[in-house]
Structures are given as C-alpha cells and as structure tokens.
Amino acid sequence: MSAELMHGKSAEPAVRVRGLNVVYATSQGDLPAVRDVDLDIEAEKITGIIGESGSGKSTLVMALLNSVGKPGKIVSGSVMVPGVGDMLSIDRERQRRARGKELGLVFQAAQNSLNPLRRIGHQVLDLGRSHEVRDLRDLLRKASDLLTRLGMDADRVLTSYQHELSGGMRQRVGIMFALILDAKIVILDEATTALDMLSQASVLEIVRELHKERGLTTILVTHDMGVVADMADRVVVMYGGEIVEEGPSGSVLSHPAHPYTQGLIRAIPRISGAIDRAVPLPGAPADLKTYLEPGCPFYQRCAAAMPKCQANRPTSLTVSADRKVACFKVTDHD
Amino acid sequence: MIEVEHLQKVYTTKGNLLTRSQVHAVRDVSFRIPDGGAISFIGESGCGKTTVGRILAGLETPSAGVVRLDGADIHQTPTRERRDLRRKIQLIHQDPYQALNPAHSIEQALSAPLQIMAKQKSGSPRAWIRERMDEVLTMVGLEPASVLYKHPHMLSGGQRQRIVIARALTVEPTVLVADEAVSMIDVSLRLGVLHLLRDLREKLRISLLFITHDVAAARYLGQGGQISVIYKGLIMEQGLTEVVIAHPRHPYTQALLSAVPVLKGLETMGADRFILAKEMNAQSDAQAGCLFADRCPFAQARCFTEAPALIGEDHQYACHFPEVRQVAAVAAE
Amino acid sequence: MSMRLPKTVLHNRSANPNFRQSFWGFAWRTIVKKPGRLIGFAIIVLFALMGIFGPYLYPAQLPINPNAIYAPISWQYPLGTDFEGTSNLALVVTGARYVLFAAAMGAVFTVVFGTILGLCAGYFIGLTDSVIMRITDFILTIPSFPLLVVLSTVWNFGQPVAMGFVLGITGWGGLARAVRSQTMSLRERGFIEAARGLGLSPLYILFREILPNVGSYIAMNLLLAVTGSIYAEVGLFFLGVVPFQVNNWGVMLNLAVFSAGAMSSPQALPYLLSPMLAILILTLGIVLFLDALDEMFNPRLREV
Numbered sequence: 001m002s003a004e005l006m007h008g009k010s011a012e013p014a015v016r017v018r019g020l021n022v023v024y025a026t027s028q029g030d031l032p033a034v035r036d037v038d039l040d041i042e043a044e045k046i047t048g049i050i051g052e053s054g055s056g057k058s059t060l061v062m063a064l065l066n067s068v069g070k071p072g073k074i075v076s077g078s079v080m081v082p083g084v085g086d087m088l089s090i091d092r093e094r095q096r097r098a099r100g101k102e103l104g105l106v107f108q109a110a111q112n113s114l115n116p117l118r119r120i121g122h123q124v125l126d127l128g129r130s131h132e133v134r135d136l137r138d139l140l141r142k143a144s145d146l147l148t149r150l151g152m153d154a155d156r157v158l159t160s161y162q163h164e165l166s167g168g169m170r171q172r173v174g175i176m177f178a179l180i181l182d183a184k185i186v187i188l189d190e191a192t193t194a195l196d197m198l199s200q201a202s203v204l205e206i207v208r209e210l211h212k213e214r215g216l217t218t219i220l221v222t223h224d225m226g227v228v229a230d231m232a233d234r235v236v237v238m239y240g241g242e243i244v245e246e247g248p249s250g251s252v253l254s255h256p257a258h259p260y261t262q263g264l265i266r267a268i269p270r271i272s273g274a275i276d277r278a279v280p281l282p283g284a285p286a287d288l289k290t291y292l293e294p295g296c297p298f299y300q301r302c303a304a305a306m307p308k309c310q311a312n313r314p315t316s317l318t319v320s321a322d323r324k325v326a327c328f329k330v331t332d333h334d
Numbered sequence: 335m336i337e338v339e340h341l342q343k344v345y346t347t348k349g350n351l352l353t354r355s356q357v358h359a360v361r362d363v364s365f366r367i368p369d370g371g372a373i374s375f376i377g378e379s380g381c382g383k384t385t386v387g388r389i390l391a392g393l394e395t396p397s398a399g400v401v402r403l404d405g406a407d408i409h410q411t412p413t414r415e416r417r418d419l420r421r422k423i424q425l426i427h428q429d430p431y432q433a434l435n436p437a438h439s440i441e442q443a444l445s446a447p448l449q450i451m452a453k454q455k456s457g458s459p460r461a462w463i464r465e466r467m468d469e470v471l472t473m474v475g476l477e478p479a480s481v482l483y484k485h486p487h488m489l490s491g492g493q494r495q496r497i498v499i500a501r502a503l504t505v506e507p508t509v510l511v512a513d514e515a516v517s518m519i520d521v522s523l524r525l526g527v528l529h530l531l532r533d534l535r536e537k538l539r540i541s542l543l544f545i546t547h548d549v550a551a552a553r554y555l556g557q558g559g560q561i562s563v564i565y566k567g568l569i570m571e572q573g574l575t576e577v578v579i580a581h582p583r584h585p586y587t588q589a590l591l592s593a594v595p596v597l598k599g600l601e602t603m604g605a606d607r608f609i610l611a612k613e614m615n616a617q618s619d620a621q622a623g624c625l626f627a628d629r630c631p632f633a634q635a636r637c638f639t640e641a642p643a644l645i646g647e648d649h650q651y652a653c654h655f656p657e658v659r660q661v662a663a664v665a666a667e
Numbered sequence: 668m669s670m671r672l673p674k675t676v677l678h679n680r681s682a683n684p685n686f687r688q689s690f691w692g693f694a695w696r697t698i699v700k701k702p703g704r705l706i707g708f709a710i711i712v713l714f715a716l717m718g719i720f721g722p723y724l725y726p727a728q729l730p731i732n733p734n735a736i737y738a739p740i741s742w743q744y745p746l747g748t749d750f751e752g753t754s755n756l757a758l759v760v761t762g763a764r765y766v767l768f769a770a771a772m773g774a775v776f777t778v779v780f781g782t783i784l785g786l787c788a789g790y791f792i793g794l795t796d797s798v799i800m801r802i803t804d805f806i807l808t809i810p811s812f813p814l815l816v817v818l819s820t821v822w823n824f825g826q827p828v829a830m831g832f833v834l835g836i837t838g839w840g841g842l843a844r845a846v847r848s849q850t851m852s853l854r855e856r857g858f859i860e861a862a863r864g865l866g867l868s869p870l871y872i873l874f875r876e877i878l879p880n881v882g883s884y885i886a887m888n889l890l891l892a893v894t895g896s897i898y899a900e901v902g903l904f905f906l907g908v909v910p911f912q913v914n915n916w917g918v919m920l921n922l923a924v925f926s927a928g929a930m931s932s933p934q935a936l937p938y939l940l941s942p943m944l945a946i947l948i949l950t951l952g953i954v955l956f957l958d959a960l961d962e963m964f965n966p967r968l969r970e971v
Contacts, residue, residue: 052520053491151611167379168613196378196547198610201593205609223521226550230595253599254666267525269554271579271594272601273665278554280526284490391864421866432857437879446875447865498861505865 012082013040014185014217015064020077022056022063031291033059033072035241038316041185046211046218048232048249050225050264052285056241057221061189063088064219065103066095081185100131104178106171108190113174114162120173121158124180131181139180146176150206168199172206179210186211187219192227204231225268229253237261240286240297243316247323257325260298296327304329336390336423336509336541337366341399343385343567359385360396361567365560369508370539372559374552374575376590380614382567383545387511390543391425392416403509424502428514430494434486440497441482444470447504470500474530492523499530503538510534511543516551528555549594553579563587566614566625573649583649583656585630592661602666606659624654632657697963704959710952714945718767721760729753729761729914737927737934746944747937749919750927755941762915763945766897769827769834773896776835777842778889782881784839785846786873790854800847803840811837815899819909834896842888849881883964890953890960897946916942 022034034056041047051057062068064079066087079087084098099105107113115123121140128139140158147154150172162170171191178186188207192200208231211218220231228235228249235252237245237260245258256262263281270278283301290297295310302309308328316326325331343360360382367373375383388394390401392408401408408419427433434443444467451466452459471478474496486494495515502510512531516524532555534540544555552561556575563571563578563586571584582588592607612629624630627637636654644652698704732738732752740747746755788799818833853859854877862872878885903909904917907925923939924930930939 052522166613197549197590197593198378198547199613201595201609202611202613204595205611224595225521226595226597229597229599250599253597264522265597265600267522268597269525269528269548269550270597270601270663270665271550271553271591272663275554275557278525280529281522282526284492285520285522287490393860393864417866420864423864425861425864427857427861429857433861435858435862435876435880437882438876446862446867446871450866501861501865 012043014043014082015039015041015219016078016080017041017064018078018080020060020063020079021075022059022068023073023075025071025073030073031288033241033291034063036315037077037243039236039243039246041217041219042234043217044215045233046208046220046231047234047236048220048222048228049236049238050222050228051238052223054240054286055238057223057238058189059241060238061105061187061219061221064187065099065105067099097131100127100181100183102183102185104181104183104186106174106178106186106188106191108193114170116162119159119161123177124158127177127180133181143176143180146179147172149210150176151202166199167195168203171195171199171203175203175206175210179214184215185217185219187221189221190223191220193222193224200227207231225264237264240290242297242313242326243324244298244326245324246316251323257319257323257330258298258327259302259304259329263301263303335366335368335404336543337400337402338386338390339364339400339402341386341389341401342397343382343389343394344397358567360389363399363562363564363567363569365562365569365572367509367541367543367559369541370535372535372542372544372556374544374546374556374559374561375564376546376549376552376561377564378547378590378614381564383564384513385567386564387425387513387543387545390509391423391511392420393425421505422507423509423511424505424507426495426498426502426510426512426515429518430491430498431486431518433498434494434501436486439483439485440489441467443486443497443501444482444504447501451505466504470503473503473534474500475526476500490523491519492527495519495527496530499527499534503534507540509541509543511545512555513545514547515544517546517548524551525554531555532557547590549579549590563590568625569644569650569652570626571649571651571653572644573646573651577649579662581649581658582661583651583658584653585632586626587651588659588661589629594663596663600666601663604659604661604663607661607663624652694963697959698956700962701958703955707952707955707957708959710948711956714763714767714949714952717760717763719764721763725757725761729757737938739934740937746941749938750922750935755919755938758914758919759916759941759945762913762919762942765827765913765915766900766917769830769900770893770896772828772831773834773838773900774831774889774892776832777838777892777896778885780835780839781842781888782846782878782885785843786850786877786881788843789847789850790869790873790877792851792854796847799843803843806837807840807844809837812899812902815903816906816908819903830900831896834899838892838895842885842892845884845888846881849884850877853877853880879964883961886960886964887957890957894950894953897949901942901946916945 017037017039020034020037021032023030024033037060049057049060059068059072063074064087066074068074074088077088081087081098081102084090084102087095087098124140124143125136128136133139144154144158147157152169152172157165157169157173165173174191192203195203204227207218210216220228222228232249235247235249236243237258239260245252245256245261252261253265256265266279267281268278281301286297293299295312296314299305299309306328314326314328314331316324317331319325319330341360341363345357345359347355347357363386365373375386377383385394389396395409403419403422406419408416411419445463448463448466452462455462468478471481476493476496481489481493489497515531516527519527528551531542535542544552546552553575559575561573561575561578562569563584565586571578571582571587578587579591582591589608589610592604592609596603608631610629615628623638623640624642627633630637632655634655642652642654644650698708730753732748735744735748735752736750738744738748738752744754746759748754749758784799784803788796814837815833822829822833859872859876862876901917901920904915905920907921919942920939923935927935927938
C-alpha cells in the first residue's frame, strides 16, 4: 500500500485503471483477455504499453475507451479519467463525447480507419458534426493547421481520398483526427507497425514534438521494444493479459526484472554493441491455453521457472521506487 | 555463387495510350554472393529491393541484365533445365500467413516438392521422403511429430515461417532470398528466425539475399557479408556490413541508420542523428542529378544537376559529398 | 496386457489422424452443429434414397383404381390420386428418379465444365483466358431455356444423362466466371508463387493447390445447380416440348394443368400440388444445407 502513497505525491494520473477484467466469450466459455489490471497513466508523459500478439494490450486500450468489440466484454473494473469520470460507468452519450474530445485514438494505418468513400475534409466535418462543434469553418482551419504542422500539403490532403495517400501520410492524417478536438490523452495503437523505418522515424518524431508542444498524455501501444525504448518515459510490459512489469523506461531497459522483459530485450537485434549479445527467446507467445493455466502465464517459456510458478499466479508488487514486477523470483526476495 | 550484372526492370503502367508511363523499379543493380555468403538489401518500401528478389527467384523477368547461378544465366536457359535451375533459388515470403496453402497440412506442403526430388534419388522414394521431411523440420527447429499433421492456421507466425523455410530446403537450394522474412512475426520470435537463417548460411553454405528495411536485422544476419543500400532502384552505398553500419558515407544510409530507434538505458543517440521529414516522391524520377537530392538535408547545387557515380573500391558510395557522420546509436557502458 | 494394446494403437491414430478420416468426421460434426443443417441434410438424403430405391417400392405398372379418380387426401392416398386413380404419392416417388438423376447429371456437368474452364482461364492468363472467356460470354448471352426448348425438339431426352448433359452445357458460364476471378486472386498469393518456385507442375498447382481453396464455393454451386436443373427440366416437361416416355414430376404438372384442368377444378388440385410440394421440400432442404458447406470446406475452421 506504500505504492499508493508514492503515487499520491506526484500529480494526479491522467488515467487511473483499477481491477480491470475483460473476457472473450467463446464456445468454450469465457476466456480472460485482460486480468486484474491496475494502472496509472501519468499525465503529460509518454507511456509505452508493450506486448506481443495475444498479450491483451489492444484489448486493454479498447477497454480504456469502453469500446471493446464483441465477443469481448468488460467484467469488472474502473477507468477514471479526470473531468470525465469512470469511462465504464458513465452513460453512453458522455462516453461517446469523451472519445475524441478527451481521449484521441490513432489506429494502425493498415486498419483502414478512414472512410474510403469520403474525402478527408468531409470526414473532418463529419467528426465535427457528431461532436456538435459550432464553428465548422474553424474546425477545418484547425485541421489544415495541424496537417501543415505534420509536414503535409494541407489543401491537397483535405481534398484527397485515403487511397491517394501513402501509408506514412495516412498515419499522420490519423494523428490529425486524434488531435483535432483537442484531446489531451492520445492513444496510438500500433500506429507505426505497418510503416517502414524512415516513415516510422518521422511519424514518431512528430508525435514526440506534438507531445511536448501541447502537453499531451501519450499512450504508445506497440509490440516493438525499440519504439518504446526510444519514445516512452514509462514502460508497461504485458504478457498473457497481465501487466508483468512496469517502470521508467531507462531503468527497465537497463535492469529488467521480469524474465519475459529480460528475454524480450535480449532478443532485439541492435546496431550497437556485440552482435551475439542478441539471444532468441524460446517458446511461443501466449495463446488461449496460456490464459486458462492457473500459474504464471510466462511459466512455459521461463528459464527461471520454479515449481511454485506453475500453480500460482504472481501478483504485481512494487519492488523499488516506481517499479512493479509480477514474478515470484523477484518479489519473494524481500 | 550467384552473380547479378546491371539488372534493370521497367514497368509500363496501364492507362490509356496517351498517359501510359514507365516506372523504373530497378535501374542498375549489380552484385555477387559467394557460397555461404550474404548480402542485405536495405531501403524503404518502394525502393525496388523486392523486385530484385523476385527477379532472382524467377517470378519476374528483368528488362535488361543477367542473373547467373554458377555460371548459368537463369533467364536464358532452355525451359526444361530452367525449372531445375530456378529451384536452386528459393524465395522466403514476407508474409508467412500467405505463403502456406491453408488447405494443406504441413505434411502435404512438404511432400509435394519432395516427390519431385525423390525421382532424382535412388532407393525407396517413400522412405526417403519421410526421412527427408524429418530432416528439414529438425533443421528449422521444429519437432516433426508435433507439426506434420497440423494445418497452417494452428501454428504461430514464427512456426509458419520456419515451415516456409523447411519447404524451401526440401529442394536443396543454394540461394535463399528472404524478403522481409521476419517483419510480420512476433518480436520475441523474430530473432529466432534470423538465427535460423544465419545457421543455414553457415551449416549448408547457402547464399543469402536478405531484403529488409530493418538495418539491425541486416546487421545480425549479414555478419561478414555485404550490405547494399538501394534507393529508387539504384545502389547508393555498398560494402561490408560492419563497415557500412559503422562508417556510413551516403546521407541516405545515414538517414536509415538514424531511423533505428535508440534503446534508452542501453544506448546513447548518435551525435549526428537526423530524421528525414520528407517522404519519397515517386514523381520526381526524371531529374538529372542525384535521385536522393530532393530529400537530402546536405544537398548542394551540384547534386541537382549531375548524377553521382558509384565510386570506391570495397566500400562504394554514389555521392558527390560523402562524409562520415556518427548517426548510429552507441552502446552505453 | 493384451487389453491395453489396442488402446495405444487407437491413441496414436488420434494423435496423427489421416486427412480423409478427419474430413468425414469433421463434416458430420459441422452438420450436427445446427438443427437447420441437419434437417436439410435429412431431406437431401431422403430424396436421394427416393431417387435410387423409389421405383422398386412399386410395381412397374402402377395400379389403377377407376373408383378413386381424383380421390381426396386419405390414409390410402396420402396425396390424393390422378385421373386414373393412381396414387399421387406413388407417382411422386417413382417419378423422382428421372428428375433427380437428370438434375444431378446437369449439376455435375455444370460444375465440371465451369470449374475446369474457370481454373484454366484464371491461372493461364493471357491467350487461354481470352479464348475461354469469349466462349463463356457467348454461352452466357444465349438464353438457355429457349435453347433447351429448341434442342429438345431435335434431341431425344429419354435418357436422363442426355438431359443432364444439355443442362450442363448451357449452365456453366456463370460458374466459370466466378471460379476464374477467384483463381486470379489466388494465383497472386504467396503459396502459389512458392509452388511455382519449387517447380511443381501446373496441374498440381491447379488441382491440388488452388482447387481446395475454391472448394466450398464449388460445392455450394453444385447444390444450387441441382435446383436450377430441376426447375429447367420440369419446365420443359411442363411445356410439353419433350416427349413423355417415363413418368416424372414435370409430366405430372403438365397433365394436371392441361389434361385435368387443375387450374379450374379443385378436385384435381392435389394432383398439381404433390409434385410442386416435392420440389419445394427439396429446394428447402438444399437451402438449409448450403449453410453447412462453407464451414465444411473451410480448412481454417478444421481443428485436429
């Protein structure tokens, strides 16, 4: 409980998640996808949520917006956003308004989040109307300013259809949509995954600049440790639907505590240092079976696994200032 | 040994008769890979690197230039021999979800090419096929009994890519073309597949052409090999992997190296790191000077009027003003 | 010990099942999953049995009863009787063979022509494609029913195979087009490129790599072609352009309307409605069963 006190002294978190549980209804019954997640997203910081496919990171993010798609279902928990309330219990209309105005979401470029049949400018107006913006002319001006800020020819983009834009440009348009209603919390869900290195670098650079300029709270969801390591102030590592490690990015990267984080960092090919420092992580990512196991989700792949880990699930505990780990190996020592 | 000389590929885009235009996917690419050697092609999407791989694998014909495998031109040999020759060069697709037939079990996927190979072998074909199936699967790090009867949708991305590699190995290739072979695989499994490809290079002396936009992956896989940095179908810089990454001379190579994320806590940012803000403009092809000049932060007047030639001995680069910049991250400690 | 041995053998087999064994088991599980599919399947099986064994259930010459001409529905005559006092049920059951056999043949011909030509056109793009597609367009532009009417005047349709062949010839165009477009999108997929790179023969690629992936589509078309063929041939008999040689549903409809005047005299109505009811139930069965086919032929849904 000392953790609560420690957090208490810093500023109020921009998003406070408590006891969040999300399940997927399948023919074999309800499968847990996000389990007992407690998370504070610090205001005006970049938080990186990292995990592989099937780690539950995207489900977690959708749960923050209370828009988990079927067959997913939020079972319990709360998502407190200052100025909005609990996203999971306020009425639908207020939720809808909060999405976009308070919480902006940027999808993966490949996911075609733009309407292919309408010009970008029209879609800006649609968004404005659905959020009851009075001055649509002003909204367009804002869109145009933002696009220019993102390094694009605003007039051209606003009159284009999405297929006329490259992947990197589409991604920037996505960022424009997330910011146009002055959202203070921006969530980027695998926003750079489909891009090549150069576009990724320039999009990330823009995110970094806008984050500073506008005092945003940015949540980066990705499977790429490199992106998180480069951008984020805090890292949240997810595995098998749970947060296994959390802490400031520098300290997590240089001294990872959870065996999964350690393995993941070791498995990054790097352009610096000795080549053979990179070691593959054995085993397969968490799947449906993993979710049903009673023990630690990483048990199957863990080199340091103990008998205890197979039957019991470690809970996330604070190990040092600002760092939490869910691993018996680490938490049992003290 | 595979040799490629002055490869060119021009596509004519469809349109009406008047607006038909030509796209130069590959302008002039030459390289050679010794047995067991490796060359990595790095560049952003749309730079022509994939086309080079597809030409090598025989899926496209070059507009000009020669591809020679152990002295034989793979695009000029008679049809009958060509099939055998092309089998020696296998393409590993970027997307392991597309590269396996969803209707076939792994056993079916592997036995089809093995049946062809069995005709060239003596002894009982059935026993040989069994044995060989087990052999290639073990080689790629999978347990034959647990995957043979499975269908692709039951496997993870990493396992699928291993099956794709195993299938390529059934025909005893001498060259593997890996086109972004790990970009669609879960991060924790990526290095495992790269490691496997590196192993095959060493153990089977297979030559490797690795096509990627990820410089770090190229460094890992292409150890001791070459790197070719390609932009708009033209080689910008070419040399030993270690040398090019440590001392890049071309601004485009430097931009690619700068784009690699810096691992905070483990690395410090390169002193001269810069991020290219401008995107590639496919229309500005016809310019007289350097193809990269319109995006290059260091371009000078000469760059827009005169195309630089590829100069240098072992470490070649096509730039009027080559300058070593410290852009790559440096390991902390 | 001897008791334990078969168990282990069984266990091994279930751990490494043969594709064929698992396919039938899988198909059955797919059908039982929803009651609608099971009903559809039962109807299809019932009609198939009727086509095969129906004529053996009754004497070659169906009994006539002059006292029960146009008899109403009763226990003795569940579907009433015709103008000679013959049971309508017996007529429907014995008449099923010609109709169903011809329809099945028609569907098989449609699917075989359509699939092979569609696959070839889609895979060997270029000249082959152009030639096949021009022929397909030609076939598609011919109004098939009038053509059938014309053909039936010169051709003897006593044999259901001949009828099926003609139905197939006129009906494959649409399927060929659809198979072609699916093949064209499949040939760009990685696994087809890989198969070419491995030096597998075009025949293998066409029939072993591509065909299984359009399997569900073809199977659905096969069933739909059956209903299409039934409508076409029953229509031909109804119009009376084909000489009657054997009793079948189309002949019943024709006689009911043109000889018995079922449109005006209500007593002949059961004679008209009984073949229509048969067609209706069969169509319903096929439509209900179609739902199962997609799942059955989709390898991604198969769990081992």
